[in-house]
Amino acid sequence: MASEFPIPASKNPKDFVIATIGSHSALQILKGARDEGIRNLAICKKGSERPYESYGVADEIITIDDWSSWDSKLEEELKKRNAIVIPHGSFIAYMGHDRVKEMDIMYYGTKEILEWESDRSKERIWLEKSDLKLPRVLATPEDIKSPVIIKFHGASGGFGYFIANTPEQFYEVKNRKYPDNNDFVIQEYIVGVPLYIHYFYSPITGELEILSFDKRYESNADSIGRIKAADQLAANIHTSYTIVGNIPVVVRESLLPQMFEMGENVVKISKEICKADASGESKGLFGPFCLEAIVTRKLEVFVFEISARIVAGTNPFIEGSPYTALKYDVPMSTGRRIARDIKEAIESGRLSEVLG
Ligand code: AMP
Numbered sequence: 288m289a290s291e292f293p294i295p296a297s298k299n300p301k302d303f304v305i306a307t308i309g310s311h312s313a314l315q316i317l318k319g320a321r322d323e324g325i326r327n328l329a330i331c332k333k334g335s336e337r338p339y340e341s342y343g344v345a346d347e348i349i350t351i352d353d354w355s356s357w358d359s360k361l362e363e364e365l366k367k368r369n370a371i372v373i374p375h376g377s378f379i380a381y382m383g384h385d386r387v388k389e390m391d392i393m394y395y396g397t398k399e400i401l402e403w404e405s406d407r408s409k410e411r412i413w414l415e416k417s418d419l420k421l422p423r424v425l426a427t428p429e430d431i432k433s434p435v436i437i438k439f440h441g442a443s444g445g446f447g448y449f450i451a452n453t454p455e456q457f458y459e460v461k462n463r464k465y466p467d468n469n470d471f472v473i474q475e476y477i478v479g480v481p482l483y484i485h486y487f488y489s490p491i492t493g494e495l496e497i498l499s500f501d502k503r504y505e506s507n508a509d510s511i512g513r514i515k516a517a518d519q520l521a522a523n524i525h526t527s528y529t530i531v532g533n534i535p536v537v538v539r540e541s542l543l544p545q546m547f548e549m550g551e552n553v554v555k556i557s558k559e560i561c562k563a564d565a566s567g568e569s570k571g572l573f574g575p576f577c578l579e580a581i582v583t584r585k586l587e588v589f590v591f592e593i594s595a596r597i598v599a600g601t602n603p604f605i606e607g608s609p610y611t612a613l614k615y616d617v618p619m620s621t622g623r624r625i626a627r628d629i630k631e632a633i634e635s636g637r638l639s640e641v642l643g
């Protein structure tokens with residue numbers, strides 16, 4: 288449901304506040320708002336305020352006991368301040384899609400796209416229509432004949448993924464560790480390096496940008512190589528992908544044209560799959576998004592997921608990336624790019640175009 292909240296008519300960014308939940312990429316979102324001259328607000332769960340105080344990035348902190356206590360009273364407080372909420376990975380993880388859809392506050396992004404991103408089969412339709420190369424999906428464990436990765440739905444931060452080579456290996460792990468969870472997908476395991484491509488599409492400028500890239504630092508996938516193969520077997524380590532941090536990457540330059548095209552296709556198809564609004568136009572996907580890919584030794588780019596919002600892999604670039612340094616004359620983080628989009632939308636009387 289789109290917000291029913293009447294959008295303030297002011298063309299002065301100082302009449303608005305950029306708000307987000309304290310975790311994930313909130314530091315750069317808050318700093319980015321301030322750098323663009325917009326006040327900011329962090330909503331923190333009790334006990335998690337410290338970074339926002341210590342780094343001095345928050346103009347205001349509202350503390351709540353638990354995410355379940357996010358209620359209409361809090362939304363009233365946000366409305367009073369003309370707050371525009373920026374969703375990020377933790378925001379969606381803590382609130383859940385349904386609650387996000389029901390929120391009656393100004394929200395940067397298209398809520399409708401959440402449906403396409405969170406439903407695995409819809410996500411696949413979207414990415415396939417966008418002409419991207421995807422890992423094969425196996426219908427049943429019996430089809431496993433080469434390495435596959437098993438992903439449970441809603442696995443948070445890669446926790447609970449596992450690799451199997453045969454149906455027997457699959458059942459050995461599944462029955463021992465996840466006997467009751469049957470909501471999973473079996474994907475062809477792509478051998479290559481993971482690469483997360485950070486895009487930004489502004490409906491205000493009409494331009495698609497690539498802001499930066501990262502790879503992830505995952506436990507224990509990134510530590511297994513530190514011991515020899517015999518010790519790995521002896522220790523009976525199952526590869527897991529719990530996210531711990533993010534590492535910046537600069538890509539081979541000749542890959543860039545293809546990556547721009549991939550991002551453009553995803554935006555174009557998003558406008559076809561989202562319903563048209565009263566104006567007869569569909570907003571589709573806008574703002575920051577990320578294609579999560581594996582690049583093989585033949586330089587094929589397999590996309591295994593899309594995140595339709597800011598990803599935490601942009602955090603190494605609070606002072607900008609090598610790419611944003613080429614394009615902007617100020618340090619441009621993804622958080623700041625969002626704030627600038629909002630600022631330009633407010634100043635040109637087009638705020639409704641960036642709200643979902
Ligand atoms: P947290 O607020 O750190 O507990 O994270 C909540 C969710 O956001 C996690 O389950 C991840 O899916 C995602 N997330 C948080 N931090 C990162 C990160 N640095 N890189 C990728 N995903 C992240």
Ligand code: AMP
Nearest residue numbers: 422436444445474475476477481528591
């Ligand atoms: P995610 O939490 O979805 O970002 O994925 C966690 C990790 O799983 C990433 O580091 C990827 O490298 C890895 N991964 C996910 N899907 C595949 C795949 N189809 N083939 C190889 N690795 C994958």
